[in-house]
Each structure stands twice: as structure tokens, then as C-alpha cells.
Amino acid sequence: MHKFKGFLLLLLVFSLSACSDIAQISAEYESVLAAAAFGEAPVLNVTVTFDALYEFASAIGSGRVSVSRIIPDGANAHHFEPRARDLSALRYADLFIKSGLGFEPWANAAVRAAGNDSLIVIEASKGIEPIALDCVDHCHSHGHSHRHSTYDPHIWLSLRNAGTMAENIKLAFIDADPVGADYYRQNLAEFAGHLDALFDEYYRQFQNLENRTIVVSHAVFAYLCRDFGLVQNSIQGVFAEGEPNARALAGLVEFSRNNNVTAVLTERLASPILAESLANEIDADVKIVYTIENAEDGLSYLERMAKNLAVIYEVLR
Numbered sequence: 001m002h003k004f005k006g007f008l009l010l011l012l013v014f015s016l017s018a019c020s021d022i023a024q025i026s027a028e029y030e031s032v033l034a035a036a037a038f039g040e041a042p043v044l045n046v047t048v049t050f051d052a053l054y055e056f057a058s059a060i061g062s063g064r065v066s067v068s069r070i071i072p073d074g075a076n077a078h079h080f081e082p083r084a085r086d087l088s089a090l091r092y093a094d095l096f097i098k099s100g101l102g103f104e105p106w107a108n109a110a111v112r113a114a115g116n117d118s119l120i121v122i123e124a125s126k127g128i129e130p131i132a133l134d135c136v137d138h139c140h141s142h143g144h145s146h147r148h149s150t151y152d153p154h155i156w157l158s159l160r161n162a163g164t165m166a167e168n169i170k171l172a173f174i175d176a177d178p179v180g181a182d183y184y185r186q187n188l189a190e191f192a193g194h195l196d197a198l199f200d201e202y203y204r205q206f207q208n209l210e211n212r213t214i215v216v217s218h219a220v221f222a223y224l225c226r227d228f229g230l231v232q233n234s235i236q237g238v239f240a241e242g243e244p245n246a247r248a249l250a251g252l253v254e255f256s257r258n259n260n261v262t263a264v265l266t267e268r269l270a271s272p273i274l275a276e277s278l279a280n281e282i283d284a285d286v287k288i289v290y291t292i293e294n295a296e297d298g299l300s301y302l303e304r305m306a307k308n309l310a311v312i313y314e315v316l317r
């Protein structure tokens with residue numbers, strides 16, 4: 001019990017420090033100008049909210065589209081509050097792509113503030129079946145209730161959903177730039193082929209597993225779990241700000257023991273303290289996974305998803 005109190009104290013410290021870790025580095029105007037391919041400036045200027053969308057838009061637009069990302073490196077996407085200079089690219093953008101499902105509660109105000117009458121706004125989650133949140137168990141208001149939606153926003157960590165998001169982005173690019181239609185279709189076909197290949201590789205492997213339960217520090221994998229028939233439990237909720245109470249934590253320790261959980265998954269950009277504390281409690285390892293909410297380790301979307309799936313398969317095997 002004494003050890004468990006230590007765990008709770010660490011949780012409190014972590015929760016307090018999480019409020020000040022918003023490293024709002026100025027947003028750089030990041031463009032993917034493979035202008036050589038076209039001999040001129042890109043045809044479309046696209047601004048996206050966060051890294052996974054940056055990856056999808058860059059894969060489909062490639063050299064024909066310049067893509068800028070609003071949430072800067074190192075910023076916590078769930079706590080992001082844009083400043084004027086973070087939004088400068090929106091004033092000149094043709095398209096603004098957000099994920100939706102409550103992940104970017106600041107986005108509508110940002111669009112209004114941009115004063116860009118010709119800006120087209122796209123929600124990449126269109127057509128994805130959302131996973132509803134049970135707010136009794138997982139949502140904590142803490143004075144931030146305006147941030148919360150009734151759905152889990154982490155759609156991009158599913159390869160299936162990524163295909164839908166990329167398709168939505170392709171359609172928006174074709175609408176805005178019909179001359180490039182074949183180019184965008186070709187790029188999407190190539191990207192979707194990689195998504196499908198990775199999905200197929202792991203779908204078969206996961207079907208042969210008996211152990212299907214993962215424990216994550218921040219509940220990011222609900223959609224990935226839906227794809228592969230896995231089960232997720234987490235220390236923090238989907239908004240990376242919930243402080244679990246003693247009862248919930250005791251339940252998580254018991255859950256982990258009952259389900260033979262051998263590793264706690266945590267993200268590169270988060271403090272590992274919570275995950276390490278739980279891992280100590282249940283005698284498990286800590287493994288790093290990627291949330292793709294920010295740029296991480298200079299890796300592409302596909303590289304990070306391949307690593308995530310490899311880690312998850314390894315801890316379940």
C-alpha cells in the first residue's frame with residue numbers, strides 16, 4: 001500500500017506539471033516544395049492542424065501542394081491554444097484541413113480570425129464511424145469542459161481510418177485543383193497500397209494471438225484496437241489530461257494482472273513517470289509508441305505505424 005501511495009503522489013506531480021508543458025514554439029511555415037517537379041510554385045497552399053494530417057496531405061499533394069502545420073513541434077496537441085503567429089499561414093491558404101471529432105476545439109475561431117474569404121475548410125474524419133466516449137468513466141471536466149467532445153478523436157492511429165482521411169483529402173485537392181486530379185489519384189493509390197499492406201501483415205498476426213489486451217498511458221489506440229480486435233485500457237483518458245483516481249488506478253493494476261499485461265505503452269513526448277510507476281506496480285516493461293499528434297523522431301506516418309504495430313505485437317505475443 002505504501003508503494004501505491006507513492007504512485008499516487010507521482011500522479012499528482014505529473015498532473016500539475018502537465019499544465020505548464022505547453023511549449024508553444026512558433027509555427028514554422030513548413031512547405032514541401034518539390035517545385036522542380038513542376039518547374040514553378042505549388043498549385044495549392046494547404047494548412048493542416050497537426051502532424052498526421054501533414055503526413056497525409058504531403059503524401060497526396062507531394063510537390064504540387066505546399067503544406068503547413070499549425071500545431072508546432074513539442075506542443076501538446078490536446079492543450080494547444082494558438083497564438084496569432086501560429087495562424088498566419090491560414091490567411092493565405094486555399095485549404096484548411098482539420099481532423100474533427102473535437103480534436104481541434106480552437107479551429108473554428110481560428111478560421112474566423114483568419115479573415116480569408118476564399119478559404120475552404122475540410123474535416124478529414126468525414127465518413128469515419130466515431131467511437132463514443134463514456135463520459136462517466138473517462139471524461140474529467142477540471143474547468144476544461146469546452147475541450148471535450150463525446151467522441152474519441154484519435155482516428156488517425158487506425159490504418160483503415162487513415163485510408164478514409166487520405167481519400168477525403170484527395171477529393172478536396174481535386175475539387176480545388178481539378179487539373180491535378182490524376183496526380184492526386186495516383187499518389188493516393190500508392191499511399192493506400194502501403195496502408196493496406198501494413199494492415200494485412202498485422203491483421204493475420206493479431207488473429208493468431210490469445211492475449212489481446214494492451215495498457216497505454218494515454219488512451220490513443222481505440223480505433224487501432226477496433227481494426228484488429230484488441231482491447232485497450234489506459235492510465236490517462238483520451239484527452240491526456242485526466243488524473244485517474246485511486247479507485248481507477250487500483251482497478252487498472254488489477255486489470256493488468258488479470259490480463260497478463262507485460263508492458264505499459266507510453267509516448268515519446270510524454271513524461272514516462274506514470275507508465276514507469278504502473279509498470280513497477282505490475283512488474284511489466286515500458287515500451288514507447290507514437291501518437292503521431294506531433295512530429296516524432298523524423299519518422300513518416302507509415303514508419304511510425306509500423307513501429308507501433310511491431311511493439312504492440314511483440315508485447316502481446
Ligand SMILES: [Zn+2]
Binds near residue numbers: 078154220238291
Ligand atoms: Zn491524444
